[in-house]
Amino acid sequence: MRDKRMVLFGFVRGAAAIALALAVGAIFIFLSSDEPFTALRYLLIGPFVSYHGGVTAFNTQNFYQVLAAMIPTIFTGLAVCVMFSANQFNLAAESCVLVGGFVGSLIGIYVNMTTGWHAVVCVLVASVVCGLIMLIPSVLKVKLGASEMVTSLMLNFVLLYIVLHFLNYHFADRSKGATMTFPFLESAKIPSIVPGNSKLTWGFVIAIIVSLLVWIFMYRTRWGYAIRMIGINESFSLYSGMNVGGTIILSSVIGGLLSGMGGSLEVLGRYNTFVWRELPGYGWTGVTIAILAKNNPGAVPLAAFFLAYLNKGCQLMSTHSDVPSEMIDIIQAAIFLFFAAEQFLSGFRQKLVVKTTREELMRTESLTATEGE
Amino acid sequence: MEAVHELVVRMEKITKIYPNGIAANRDVDFSVRKGEIHALIGENGAGKSTLMKILFGLEQPTDGAIYLNDERVNLSSPLEAISKGIGMVHQHFMLVPSLTVAENIVLGMAPKKGGLFIDYKEAVRLTREYSEKYNLFVEPDARVADIAVGMKQKVEILKALVRGAHVLILDEPTAVLTTQETVELFQELKNLREQGFTIIFISHKLKEIKELTDRITIMRAGRSVGVYDTDSITEQEISRLMVGRDVVLKMDKPEAVPGEHVLRVEDLHYVNEWGKKMLDGVSFSVRQGEIVGIAGVEGNGQRELVDILFGLKLPDSGDATVDGQSLIGLPQAQIRTLGVSYVPEDRMTFGIAQTANIQENMVSDRYRQKKFNKGPLFKMKSLNDESDRLIVDYAVLCKSRAQEVGMLSGGNIQKVVVAREFSSDPILIIADQPTRGIDVGATELIRNRLVDLSRAGAAVLLVSADLNEVMELSDNLIVMYNGQIAGYFDDGQWDDLMMGEYMLGLKRQSDDEIRRACHA
Numbered sequence: 001m002r003d004k005r006m007v008l009f010g011f012v013r014g015a016a017a018i019a020l021a022l023a024v025g026a027i028f029i030f031l032s033s034d035e036p037f038t039a040l041r042y043l044l045i046g047p048f049v050s051y052h053g054g055v056t057a058f059n060t061q062n063f064y065q066v067l068a069a070m071i072p073t074i075f076t077g078l079a080v081c082v083m084f085s086a087n088q089f090n091l092a093a094e095s096c097v098l099v100g101g102f103v104g105s106l107i108g109i110y111v112n113m114t115t116g117w118h119a120v121v122c123v124l125v126a127s128v129v130c131g132l133i134m135l136i137p138s139v140l141k142v143k144l145g146a147s148e149m150v151t152s153l154m155l156n157f158v159l160l161y162i163v164l165h166f167l168n169y170h171f172a173d174r175s176k177g178a179t180m181t182f183p184f185l186e187s188a189k190i191p192s193i194v195p196g197n198s199k200l201t202w203g204f205v206i207a208i209i210v211s212l213l214v215w216i217f218m219y220r221t222r223w224g225y226a227i228r229m230i231g232i233n234e235s236f237s238l239y240s241g242m243n244v245g246g247t248i249i250l251s252s253v254i255g256g257l258l259s260g261m262g263g264s265l266e267v268l269g270r271y272n273t274f275v276w277r278e279l280p281g282y283g284w285t286g287v288t289i290a291i292l293a294k295n296n297p298g299a300v301p302l303a304a305f306f307l308a309y310l311n312k313g314c315q316l317m318s319t320h321s322d323v324p325s326e327m328i329d330i331i332q333a334a335i336f337l338f339f340a341a342e343q344f345l346s347g348f349r350q351k352l353v354v355k356t357t358r359e360e361l362m363r364t365e366s367l368t369a370t371e372g373e
Numbered sequence: 374m375e376a377v378h379e380l381v382v383r384m385e386k387i388t389k390i391y392p393n394g395i396a397a398n399r400d401v402d403f404s405v406r407k408g409e410i411h412a413l414i415g416e417n418g419a420g421k422s423t424l425m426k427i428l429f430g431l432e433q434p435t436d437g438a439i440y441l442n443d444e445r446v447n448l449s450s451p452l453e454a455i456s457k458g459i460g461m462v463h464q465h466f467m468l469v470p471s472l473t474v475a476e477n478i479v480l481g482m483a484p485k486k487g488g489l490f491i492d493y494k495e496a497v498r499l500t501r502e503y504s505e506k507y508n509l510f511v512e513p514d515a516r517v518a519d520i521a522v523g524m525k526q527k528v529e530i531l532k533a534l535v536r537g538a539h540v541l542i543l544d545e546p547t548a549v550l551t552t553q554e555t556v557e558l559f560q561e562l563k564n565l566r567e568q569g570f571t572i573i574f575i576s577h578k579l580k581e582i583k584e585l586t587d588r589i590t591i592m593r594a595g596r597s598v599g600v601y602d603t604d605s606i607t608e609q610e611i612s613r614l615m616v617g618r619d620v621v622l623k624m625d626k627p628e629a630v631p632g633e634h635v636l637r638v639e640d641l642h643y644v645n646e647w648g649k650k651m652l653d654g655v656s657f658s659v660r661q662g663e664i665v666g667i668a669g670v671e672g673n674g675q676r677e678l679v680d681i682l683f684g685l686k687l688p689d690s691g692d693a694t695v696d697g698q699s700l701i702g703l704p705q706a707q708i709r710t711l712g713v714s715y716v717p718e719d720r721m722t723f724g725i726a727q728t729a730n731i732q733e734n735m736v737s738d739r740y741r742q743k744k745f746n747k748g749p750l751f752k753m754k755s756l757n758d759e760s761d762r763l764i765v766d767y768a769v770l771c772k773s774r775a776q777e778v779g780m781l782s783g784g785n786i787q788k789v790v791v792a793r794e795f796s797s798d799p800i801l802i803i804a805d806q807p808t809r810g811i812d813v814g815a816t817e818l819i820r821n822r823l824v825d826l827s828r829a830g831a832a833v834l835l836v837s838a839d840l841n842e843v844m845e846l847s848d849n850l851i852v853m854y855n856g857q858i859a860g861y862f863d864d865g866q867w868d869d870l871m872m873g874e875y876m877l878g879l880k881r882q883s884d885d886e887i888r889r890a891c892h893a
Contacts, residue, residue: 220751222740229737232726239683239715239723240737241706354390354435 075262076286094283104264108188130260460533666847784815
């Protein structure tokens with residue numbers, strides 16, 4: 001009985017958070033726009049529907065674009081899920097995407113290989129490099145007790161400037177006006193799976209498969225089990241005889257692998273050359289996604305879809321109405337707040353707990369009373 | 374006669390249910406007269422701390438009302454409680470070690486110079502003034518990191534007084550003090566009482582309570598079981614009310630046939646972080662097939678002993694071996710592979726992962742074993758079978774193995790812990806307060822299983838503050854007092870009066886008698 005109530009509570013809480021966040025967004029739209037209903041229509045159904053001379057139809061290209069936008073964020077979402085599950089607030093997924101993209105690009109430019117294998121090698125090397133990078137914050141945490149949140153946050157900037165250094169001084173294509181690398185070899189590019197310009201590549205399929213694999217890893221293997229138990233209660237895990245330090249390092253390395261994979265798939269799928277000059281922001285989105293998905297890898301694609309859809313909706317809203325696209329930041333922040341706030345609706349939860357406990361106490365008391373007679 | 378006494382604190386029908394569903398207080402009435410020292414006594418987990426946290430605004434009651442000087446109040450934070458004249462001295466001091474005594478005392482309410490800078494001289498003056506007025510000697514310029522525990526406590530009391538407290542809550546104040554410091558503290562508290570302060574004194578120690586306090590409220594299992602004038606009640610009566618000896622669970626256990634030595638503890642010494650000697654030359658052994666019980670008032674070294682045996686603390690000297698192999702310095706994983714299993718006192722912290730499900734909690738010590746894995750993957754069926762078997766074996770009341778463990782009742786949570794710890798074929802079981810705060814049914818099941826396991830050849834070390842439990846279950850019994858073994862009993866002829874005398878330090882066996890605990 002307790003369980004059912006609590007599961008129901010979880011759903012109600014999630015739905016309420018999203019509804020409230022959208023309501024907050026709507027308030028801002030009504031405040032800032034002269035045509036709030038047009039704006040809202042684009043925000044909510046724009047990504048699926050196209051209007052041409054009064055005729056509404058399903059908008060395939062927009063839809064593909066939404067799916068394509070999910071590729072890097074599914075990976076960072078998964079990475080953050082694995083690390084948060086071990087109770088590691090490691091934020092270096094952000095820079096690992098960048099490094100992964102950069103390393104993948106270099107191999108895609110300078111190494112000659114056959115089509116097919118080339119892209120695979122690019123992505124794998126990028127993943128391994130990022131996995132190794134994650135040893136830095138996690139080993140510091142385990143051996144020295146340094147807060148992984150601080151070290152990983154700092155690491156983001158260290159890695160950004162290292163990449164920029166190599167980009168500027170060693171790998172830039174001097175014939176171009178802007179700083180970018182030479183173009184990728186055709187064999188390294190991730191091919192599209194649909195016609196058109198949507199950039200919906202095989203990366204999407206890989207992202208979905210990897211989500212499934214990560215779910216299996218977390219819920220069906222001994223390592224994932226240890227990661228989750230350590231995240232829930234480190235003292236308990238230690239007492240049960242788990243290798244706490246090693247597992248924390250493992251979770252971080254996997255987080256790095258996944259981020260690097262996402263970064264390289266994104267860069268090799270979307271662009272012709274490496275053009276990132278700043279942190280791409282997918283790591284932060286990954287944090288939002290992991291929180292929305294409650295650290296469940298199976299729910300990551302859904303959360304990524306929700307955010308990508310919202311993003312696209314906001315983009316369309318700002319193109320077709322007078323609402324600025326920054327609105328998405330307000331809505332995202334609101335969702336984040338409502339979900340992350342443990343206390344949200346906690347009064348309601350406490351009432352449920354009290355009610356259930358009272359019922360149980362009464363039941364046990366009546367039981368012992370009858371036993372006593 | 375009640376009417377002539379002015380009640381400064383009155384708590385009515387206080388009920389507190391924590392978010393994990395534990396009912397810590399149930400319809401508790403509690404009142405304190407002006408100018409008295411009032412003892413609040415009860416076993417750990419009886420709900421005293423929760424009640425005091427509610428009075429100090431740290432926790433909100435689920436139900437019930439609080440009156441201060443007959444005025445209904447709502448204490449939503451310690452800040453509010455302090456402004457209404459309530460002060461609390463926690464067992465573990467809340468002081469900033471790098472600041473001086475005076476700075477700590479005025480922390481958060483520091484006198485200002487020119488509205489911006491702390492007027493340190495004024496802080497020192499204020500400290501001196503209060504220190505002299507209430508006869509609590511402290512050194513205002515000393516750094517808190519450098520002063521002794523006794524003085525830290527005085528700083529805490531002064532902190533509360535400077536903030537205008539007229540009701541002082543002291544949470545087990547003597548637990549960290551030496552005898553001399555305790556004597557001093559009592560003098561100071563009596564002095565404060567004469568000046569009209571009201572003191573609530575939480576303790577386990579009957580002698581102290583008899584010596585110091587005017588009235589006593591006794592708590593058991595989240596309820597108040599009575600209020601007495603200290604003079605009108607004997608220590609025996611208090612202890613009987615505290616532990617509730619009326620429900621005696623009789624154990625019929627077959628005779629123990631001790632075999633080889635399994636656990637040997639040799640001359641353990643341990644001094645805690647406050648410089649107090651917690652273990653002072655403890656030696657004993659536990660053999661196959663016997664239950665050795667450790668009785669004693671809490672805080673006499675049992676906690677430290679168990680922590681050392683399960684690798685949480687390192688002793689200053691001495692050794693502990695299982696089957697000849699030393700445990701000292703080993704990680705828990707290796708201690709477990711030696712065949713030691715452990716029922717922790719704090720089951721919510723060490724025994725379970727609250728938001729994980731029953732199955733996940735039941736296999737935490739064995740999930741790596743071959744029979745549960747196939748290549749990289751779990752064999753879900755084996756895991757499920759294992760947990761289903763344990764759920765049935767230990768009569769865990771739940772809907773399924775997928776139920777979240779934190780949602781079970783206290784007794785069922787403990788059954789999950791015990792099911793895991795008892796089912797790993799241990800050669801040594803360390804059971805620390807295995808039945809504290811759980812229902813009668815679960816208690817009986819756990820006690821029966823302990824006896825069964827010992828009769829099947831396991832060595833069992835049982836540490837329990839429940840005198841009834843150690844006396845019923847143990848084949849041989851050790852009483853600890855002040856970090857030492859005060860008595861060893863192997864004849865089964867013990868009763869609570871006799872135990873009480875050893876537990877409270879009134880009696881001590883000769884060294885030769887105590888040495889028998891090693892079964893050398």
